[in-house]
Amino acid sequence: MRHRKKYTLTLFALFFVITTGCSLETSGESMTEQRAQSAVNSEIKGVSSGILDIIAVDGEVSEPGPGVGRCEEGELRTHFLMRHTWSLTARNSEVLAESMERLKAELPKQGWEILSYGPNNSPARTLTLMADHPEKKYGISIEYWRTRASDDAPMLLVGVVSACYRVPPGETVERY
Amino acid sequence: MVSFATLRTVRPAEFEEAADGYHAVSNAAGDAKDRLTDEILARALPDPGSTTTDSEGLVGAAAAAARRRLERLAESCHYTQVECGLVRAALNGFATDLDAAKKKLDGALDDARVAGFTVESDGSVTYPAAGAKVDGDIPDGGTAVAYDDPTAGAVADQAARFDPNPHRAAAQDCANRIASAVKEATDADSRWAPRLKALRAQNDLTVSHADWADVHRDQRAVQKVAGEYLDKADIPQGRPPAEAARWWTTLTREQQADYATLYPASIGALDGLPADVRDEANRAVLAQTKGTYETELAALPTRPGRPGYNQPGLSGVDTWRDRQERDNEWEEEHGAEYERLNDALTGIRAIEKQLGSAGQDGLPESYLLGFSGKDDGRAVIAVGNPDHADHTAVYVPGTTASLGNIEGDIDRVNNLWRDSAPIVPDQQVSTVAWLGYDAPDSVVRDAPFSHYAHDGASAFASFVDGLKETNSADTGGHHTAVAHSYGTTLVGATARQHDLNVDDVILAGSPGVEVGSAGELDVPEGHVWNQEAEGDPTPDVGRWSHGGENWEVGGGVRLVPSDEVFGAQQMTTDTQGHSDYWKEGTQSLRNQSFVITGNYERVQHEAP
Numbered sequence: 001m002r003h004r005k006k007y008t009l010t011l012f013a014l015f016f017v018i019t020t021g022c023s024l025e026t027s028g029e030s031m032t033e034q035r036a037q038s039a040v041n042s043e044i045k046g047v048s049s050g051i052l053d054i055i056a057v058d059g060e061v062s063e064p065g066p067g068v069g070r071c072e073e074g075e076l077r078t079h080f081l082m083r084h085t086w087s088l089t090a091r092n093s094e095v096l097a098e099s100m101e102r103l104k105a106e107l108p109k110q111g112w113e114i115l116s117y118g119p120n121n122s123p124a125r126t127l128t129l130m131a132d133h134p135e136k137k138y139g140i141s142i143e144y145w146r147t148r149a150s151d152d153a154p155m156l157l158v159g160v161v162s163a164c165y166r167v168p169p170g171e172t173v174e175r176y
Numbered sequence: 177m178v179s180f181a182t183l184r185t186v187r188p189a190e191f192e193e194a195a196d197g198y199h200a201v202s203n204a205a206g207d208a209k210d211r212l213t214d215e216i217l218a219r220a221l222p223d224p225g226s227t228t229t230d231s232e233g234l235v236g237a238a239a240a241a242a243r244r245r246l247e248r249l250a251e252s253c254h255y256t257q258v259e260c261g262l263v264r265a266a267l268n269g270f271a272t273d274l275d276a277a278k279k280k281l282d283g284a285l286d287d288a289r290v291a292g293f294t295v296e297s298d299g300s301v302t303y304p305a306a307g308a309k310v311d312g313d314i315p316d317g318g319t320a321v322a323y324d325d326p327t328a329g330a331v332a333d334q335a336a337r338f339d340p341n342p343h344r345a346a347a348q349d350c351a352n353r354i355a356s357a358v359k360e361a362t363d364a365d366s367r368w369a370p371r372l373k374a375l376r377a378q379n380d381l382t383v384s385h386a387d388w389a390d391v392h393r394d395q396r397a398v399q400k401v402a403g404e405y406l407d408k409a410d411i412p413q414g415r416p417p418a419e420a421a422r423w424w425t426t427l428t429r430e431q432q433a434d435y436a437t438l439y440p441a442s443i444g445a446l447d448g449l450p451a452d453v454r455d456e457a458n459r460a461v462l463a464q465t466k467g468t469y470e471t472e473l474a475a476l477p478t479r480p481g482r483p484g485y486n487q488p489g490l491s492g493v494d495t496w497r498d499r500q501e502r503d504n505e506w507e508e509e510h511g512a513e514y515e516r517l518n519d520a521l522t523g524i525r526a527i528e529k530q531l532g533s534a535g536q537d538g539l540p541e542s543y544l545l546g547f548s549g550k551d552d553g554r555a556v557i558a559v560g561n562p563d564h565a566d567h568t569a570v571y572v573p574g575t576t577a578s579l580g581n582i583e584g585d586i587d588r589v590n591n592l593w594r595d596s597a598p599i600v601p602d603q604q605v606s607t608v609a610w611l612g613y614d615a616p617d618s619v620v621r622d623a624p625f626s627h628y629a630h631d632g633a634s635a636f637a638s639f640v641d642g643l644k645e646t647n648s649a650d651t652g653g654h655h656t657a658v659a660h661s662y663g664t665t666l667v668g669a670t671a672r673q674h675d676l677n678v679d680d681v682i683l684a685g686s687p688g689v690e691v692g693s694a695g696e697l698d699v700p701e702g703h704v705w706n707q708e709a710e711g712d713p714t715p716d717v718g719r720w721s722h723g724g725e726n727w728e729v730g731g732g733v734r735l736v737p738s739d740e741v742f743g744a745q746q747m748t749t750d751t752q753g754h755s756d757y758w759k760e761g762t763q764s765l766r767n768q769s770f771v772i773t774g775n776y777e778r779v780q781h782e783a784p
Contacts, residue, residue, distance in 0.1 A: 062598035064538035068592060072759055076584075083762060083771075084590070087598040115753025124777035130753040139757030141766075149775045150566075152601045157599060159766065161757050174535065174589045 034164040036159055037082075037126060041066055044082045047138050047160050052088070054106045055099040055156065057089040068175045071164035074137055080173040082162040093146045094156035100144050100156075111135055137163035178361040180354065181300035184285075186361075188275040192536065194715050195267035196424060198770050201392040202260035208454070209253035214541065218248045223331070224478050240390075248382065253739075255383040257399035258460050259375060259390055261437035266372050266398050267432055273364035281357035288350045291343065299358065301351040303343035315341035318461045320348040322355035385474075388467020395464070399438055406431065408439055417448030417642035423496055424449055444547065447642025451543045451563045458544040459531070465549045470642040475518045479503070512688045519580030520549050520623060526583035530557060530590075537656065545710035546612055546639075553579020555756045557586055558608040559593045562643050565606035568677070569772045574661030575683075577615040592658070595769040604649065605773070612639055615665060626690070626722065637674035644677055656680040656772045664689050664737070671698040677704060681739045683744065684764065688722025692735045694743035705771050705779070707764055708736040746782040 044066045052061065066084035070076065089176050090096050112131040119125035120143075127144040143157040167173055192349045221234055221243040234242075288295050294302040300321045307315040320336065323329040329352070336348040338722070369439025378387060412420045424432065436443045436457045443449065444457035480502040527544065534541040540557070546556030562568045567573035569592055573585045591675055597605045640655065641746040655678040659667045668689025670676045676698040682705045683689065691697060694704035722736075747767040749760040763780070772779045 007555075017221060056447040060599045064594050064597055068587075069591060070587075070761060072761065078261065081757075083594070084600050085595045085766075087601060089601060114408055115755055120391055120752060120784065121748070122778050122780045128752065130751070130755055131460060132755050134756075137757065139755040139762075141755075141758055143778070144777070148599070149773070149777075153602070159595075159758070159762065161759075161762050163757055167296050173585070176537075176539075176590065 032071075032079060032166045034163055034168060036078065037068070037165075037169060040080075040082050040162055043136070044138070044160055044162055046085050047133075047136065047140070048086060049156070050110065051140065051142070051158060051160075052105075053101070054103055055088060055108075056102070057088065057090050057095045057099050059088045062087045066160075068173065069161070074164060077172045077173060080166055080167065080175075081164045081165055083173055085158070086162045087155050089153050089155045089159050096144055096154050096156055097146075100127060100129060100142070103142060112140075113175050141160065178358060178365050180358050181297065183281055183361045186274065186278065187303065188271045188278055189272035191267050191274065194756055195264045195271065195430075196265065198260045198264040199430070202257050202264060202433075205253045205256035205260060209250050209257060212246055212250040212253065213637060217243065217532070219689075221246065221516050225446060227620060228347075236447055239385055240769050244249065246390070251383045253458075255377070255387060255391070257396070258463070259377060261433065261519075262391070262394055262398055263372065263375050265402065265406075265434040265437045266368060266375065267404045267695070268430065269398070270364060270368040270372070273403045273584050274361055275370070277357045277364065280360065283352060284350050284353035284357065287353075288347070289348075291342070291346055292506045293347050293350060294351075295354070298669070299351065299354045301347040303341070303347040304345050305341065307341045318342065318344065320344060320351040322348075322351040327678065345470075350569070354450055370493045371398050371401060383469040385470035387473045387559055388463050388468075392468055393511050395438065395440075401435035402438055404566030406434055406438060408442065411439060411446065413441045413442060413446065417638060417645040420446050420448030420642075421645050422558070424453075438551065441548070444544075447638045448645045449642075450560065450646055451545060451561050454545050455543040462524060462527065463548050465547070466514050466521065466528075469524070469549065471518050473485075473514070473521070476514055476517075477506070478631065479506055479510075479514075497772035519578065520553055523553055523579035523582040524549075526586060527555060527557060530559075530586050539593075546610075547697075549579065552584075552614055553611070554613075555611045556581055556608065556639070557589070557607050559589050560597075560606035562606040562608060563646045563648055564604050565647070565653065566603035566649045567600065567654050567656070567773050568608065568643060568647070569596070569656045569658050569768075570643070572610050572636070572657065572659040573615065573664055574659075574663045577663075579611070582609070585611060591765060592768065592772070595651065595765045598774045599769060599775060603651070603773075605771075610639060612636060615662065624730045626665070626669070629666040629690070629722075630673065631668040631675050636670045637676065640670075641679045641713045643676075653677050656682060658682045658768060658772070659683045659684065659686070661687065671696060678703065682747075682768055682771055683707070683769075686737045690722055692742070694737070702745060702776075704744040705747050705767075706735070706742075707747040707749055707767065708738055734762050745779070748780050748782045751784075 047091045048066075064086070065084045065092075069081045069083045071081055088096075095105040104114060108114060108130075112133050115130045115132060117126065117129045121127040124145075130140070132139050139161045141159040145157060146156050147153070148155055223240055243479050277379060284293060287374075288301055294511040296302060296319065302318050302319045303317050305314050305317040318341070321332070323332055332348060333352075336345045338574055341343070371394075374397060402408075410423075412423050425436065427635055432453070436453060438456035440460045444454045444455070480499060527547070531544060533539055541561065543561060544556070545558055545562075546554055569586065569589075571592065573577040573588075577585060589609045593605060593607040596607065612635045614628060640657070643655060644653065657667050657676070657678045657680070659682065661684070664683040664686035665688060667676065667681060667683070668691050674692050679699060680703045681697050682697055684707050686706065689697070695701065696705050699768050735742050737744070740746075747764070749764045749767075751758045751760075751763050769780050771778070
């Protein structure tokens with residue numbers, strides 16, 4: 001009696017884990033995780049403010065918040081990613097140049113992998129830092145512009161992009 | 177029926193004053209609607225289903241209920257604005273017609289008084305005795321009467337001419353003119369009175385789709401009689417935008433308001449008019465079209481339903497095949513109509529959502545610069561006001577673009593705006609989705625044919641000219657055309673057949689632009705930017721239909737912008753450092769935003 005009960009319990013436990021443990025789905029070659037849009041919206045804002053903290057320069061930050069983008073794969077109605085492009089305009093360029101160095105040093109301590117740091121292949125050879133966060137699943141690009149075309153002010157241009165996610169079943173992506 | 181006595185004392189200005197009153201109400205309703213949607217709803221009561229904000233604004237069941245009530249209020253305000261506008265236009269129209277009749281009457285009365293005649297209370301004209309003596313007596317005076325009947329009138333005229341009293345002819349003329357003026361006033365009254373009477377709202381608290389469809393009918397009814405007051409033929413449709421802009425400034429404020437109310441579709445589509453004018457007009461068209469389509473959709477018989485399992489016991493009477501056949505019949509008779517209406521309504525809802533999103537999260541106001549439900553539909557939506565923008569981008573979509581799919585194009589310009597605006601925080605940016613042409617429906621069947629591009633080319637040229645005409649930015653305004661797949665062919669056709677009046681051209685996934693070199697795209701050297709869209713086979717497949725010729729060294733026929741010899745700047749979609757997240761789509765947006773904001777030195781190029 002005792003043995004049979006234990007055996008049944010183990011089987012049942014196994015069955016339970018297999019059927020409910022996964023919230024991943026296969027789509028082609030990739031597995032797309034399920035997440036609510038509001039959660040990713042909050043999280044990406046957190047990533048941006050974390051970067052701003054490291055930069056630690058007084059200046060004007062652009063207003064618009066994150067927006068919803070398209071995934072490379074997956075159905076449009078159910079798959080989404082978030083993007084946040086923002087800029088920090090400062091009064092002098094030295095503090096921004098210094099903050100680029102600070103970012104290169106501090107980001108890895110917060111779990112970021114620096115993918116590249118140096119001039120990119122634009123005519124201006126813009127100093128660009130690119131990094132990924134494997135755990136949180138974000139990619140960032142930070143460009144340092146000593147002067148910009150419109151008013152010659154110095155600025156950092158930051159782009160943050162999330163991984164691709166799937167909305168909870170029954171919902172459709174809200175695009176904004 | 178207007179009597180002589182009435183016309184004598186009426187003041188047409190009274191009707192104009194009444195029209196002014198409705199104008200004030202219409203404006204107030206419009207302001208209230210704007211305040212509700214842009215400030216209160218957008219800022220304080222976010223859509224519960226929305227995920228943009230989690231900490232701003234009021235949330236909860238009470239807030240959701242409040243939001244629904246306020247949305248209804250905004251709808252009522254919009255309805256009030258449009259209907260009061262129609263009443264105003266009708267009153268102004270009637271006042272104008274009445275004024276013309278009154279002037280005629282006053283002229284006749286003046287002449288009668290100067291000549292010493294007496295005008296009787298019924299409009300007949302009494303004249304004194306006068307003239308050379310006949311049989312020793314001065315010819316008698318008398319009373320001239322105007323006749324409705326043309327024969328009787330002709331006889332009276334004849335008699336007047338032969339009367340030895342010279343006054344008779346003049347008096348008859350006065351009497352005729354008086355009668356004619358009264359008839360004109362009567363005609364105006366019978367034309368306008370029914371229209372005004374029909375401008376009545378239903379006495380319930382909801383503005384339904386039937387109400388909006390009704391507004392549409394009201395407007396057409398008022399339009400029919402408004403010909404004298406504001407002629408539709410005076411609208412400079414199809415004329416150069418500079419001409420349209422000039423025409424608009426020659427109108428009084430009242431006339432501008434009435435034109436926009438009576439002919440919103442024409443005014444909304446008129447290149448050269450200010451963006452906010454076109455936007456208001458097109459929003460009225462949007463609401464009316466939505467009401468009309470919803471009414472038509474509701475009128476279609478419901479689909480019999482897919483055959484499923486039969487009810488027990490009915491298999492003998494109503495077989496699976498019978499139900500399938502009924503379903504097929506419905507599909508044949510109503511299927512196409514149902515799909516057309518549904519697709520259009522899908523697009524309309526996407527546009528409404530975009531128009532209602534202003535103010536949230538730093539997004540600017542959106543402007544509806546074009547809208548039509550006909551055929552595959554037309555929609556032109558600007559994020560940010562292009563009249564004030566230092567940098568404007570016009571996005572031209574490709575195959576399968578239609579009103580039903582407009583959400584994707586709106587999505588694209590929202591993304592473009594979000595990427596461009598932070599680069600120039602000291603300036604204004606506007607991104608415009610332009611579905612102003614009939615895009616090919618099928619990638620396989622239709623896209624190889626050029627006529628879609630040619631038909632749309634003049635519309636695109638005019639639209640761009642219109643943007644330049646109304647732009648008032650201190651910096652002079654910088655304009656970029658951003659085209660995708662078949663949209664690039666349209667842009668090329670525009671440059672080839674007309675004048676492409678932009679400063680930069682971005683081509684993504686182009687199958688060919690009908691010209692063989694960047695230099696033929698009407699922009700200065702170095703201002704044509706090309707990128708292959710991610711995973712897009714079109715450049716090679718399309719070159720045999722849309723490629724251009726270029727006989728420079730190394731050139732030949734059937735060239736596309738990706739070919740080096742074409743001479744475009746090749747932008748890269750490759751990322752540095754191989755990020756798992758920063759992919760082609762993000763990189764291409766970034767490059768595009770640099771061109772749009774004039775930061776050419778920052779664009780990343782393909783390695784040669």
